[in-house]
Amino acid sequence: MSHDKITYDEFKEVLQKNSQRITLPRLEVLRILKSNHNPLTMSEIHDKVNLLHPKKKVDLATIYRTVNLFVDLKIVSEVNFRDEFKRYELVFDRHHHHHIVCKKCKKVENVELCLMNEIEKMLVKKGYKDISHSLEFFGVCKECSKN
Amino acid sequence: MSHDKITYDEFKEVLQKNSQRITLPRLEVLRILKSNHNPLTMSEIHDKVNLLHPKKKVDLATIYRTVNLFVDLKIVSEVNFRDEFKRYELVFDRHHHHHIVCKKCKKVENVELCLMNEIEKMLVKKGYKDISHSLEFFGVCKECSKN
DNA sequence: GATTAATATGAAAATAATCTGGATTAACGG
DNA sequence: CCGTTAATCCAGATTATTTTCATATTAATC
Numbered sequence: 001m002s003h004d005k006i007t008y009d010e011f012k013e014v015l016q017k018n019s020q021r022i023t024l025p026r027l028e029v030l031r032i033l034k035s036n037h038n039p040l041t042m043s044e045i046h047d048k049v050n051l052l053h054p055k056k057k058v059d060l061a062t063i064y065r066t067v068n069l070f071v072d073l074k075i076v077s078e079v080n081f082r083d084e085f086k087r088y089e090l091v092f093d094r095h096h097h098h099h100i101v102c103k104k105c106k107k108v109e110n111v112e113l114c115l116m117n118e119i120e121k122m123l124v125k126k127g128y129k130d131i132s133h134s135l136e137f138f139g140v141c142k143e144c145s146k147n
Numbered sequence: 148m149s150h151d152k153i154t155y156d157e158f159k160e161v162l163q164k165n166s167q168r169i170t171l172p173r174l175e176v177l178r179i180l181k182s183n184h185n186p187l188t189m190s191e192i193h194d195k196v197n198l199l200h201p202k203k204k205v206d207l208a209t210i211y212r213t214v215n216l217f218v219d220l221k222i223v224s225e226v227n228f229r230d231e232f233k234r235y236e237l238v239f240d241r242h243h244h245h246h247i248v249c250k251k252c253k254k255v256e257n258v259e260l261c262l263m264n265e266i267e268k269m270l271v272k273k274g275y276k277d278i279s280h281s282l283e284f285f286g287v288c289k290e291c292s293k294n
Numbered sequence: 295g296a297t298t299a300a301t302a303t304g305a306a307a308a309t310a311a312t313c314t315g316g317a318t319t320a321a322c323g324g
Numbered sequence: 325c326c327g328t329t330a331a332t333c334c335a336g337a338t339t340a341t342t343t344t345c346a347t348a349t350t351a352a353t354c
Contacts, residue, residue: 021350059304080227081283100284111284127289135282136228137247142274168321206333
């Protein structure tokens, strides 16, 4: 299951191209996102960063600034779960994928297929019940493209 | 484009079955949701309810409680747009549908088709650019089904 | 390695959506 | 119409997120 996440060198290159400094908090956030396979909330990223770095705590505000910067730079993508906080994960090079969230325990698993019927069949095989989904499209409309 | 939204009689029946009282604020919220074809935010519902009812204002807290009750009763469904507030719309009987949100002006249109390639082609024809989408699944996992 | 200019960070306060508790009012069965 | 109970209003509490500003850090230059 090779996901081809961004490397540290690619990361540094992206930051430098955009005149952004390579700082310790930014490297820490990248490290956490690289070592986790599920999308994380701001608060989870904050906890994990500080868990292994007790000498100098990174502030939650810095986590917010850092993750939002990564989203702007397209290093990270934002995932919205219904009734849940926003979550963030590294952009994968290879494939577009989705998620299945347990309505009770909130566990998140990745879904690798991309056709809805196929996906729901597969989720049933995995033992999921009461399956529903949310699909939203985003784009720039005709009127806004003119400006 | 008949959407077969819930009728007032069906609405009353659902409330009564669930031992909920039929109150003026609840009827007002239903009226607003019935007369709007796009999902609305709590604050938009609040404004619209009070626009035509200047004698007695309905409090925003009541809008929150009412809409959340409707969601619990499956009269209303919650729609999450990325970078946006939660929005709410009446559950339609006939068809499952999705939305297209303009990234600039935040305008929301309904999308009636349900195959992703078809949908994106259709959106391109409508003049949308820079299209992306978010798809999430929800369900109860094997472990949680046991309890 | 030291100097410096500019940016990033930490800490705390501001903001904004949403929720809650208590007193008041309205719904509805009798 | 009355009494019981639930719903509403009002105000204030929460919580996620953003902003402000003084201080610390980065990275370019010497």
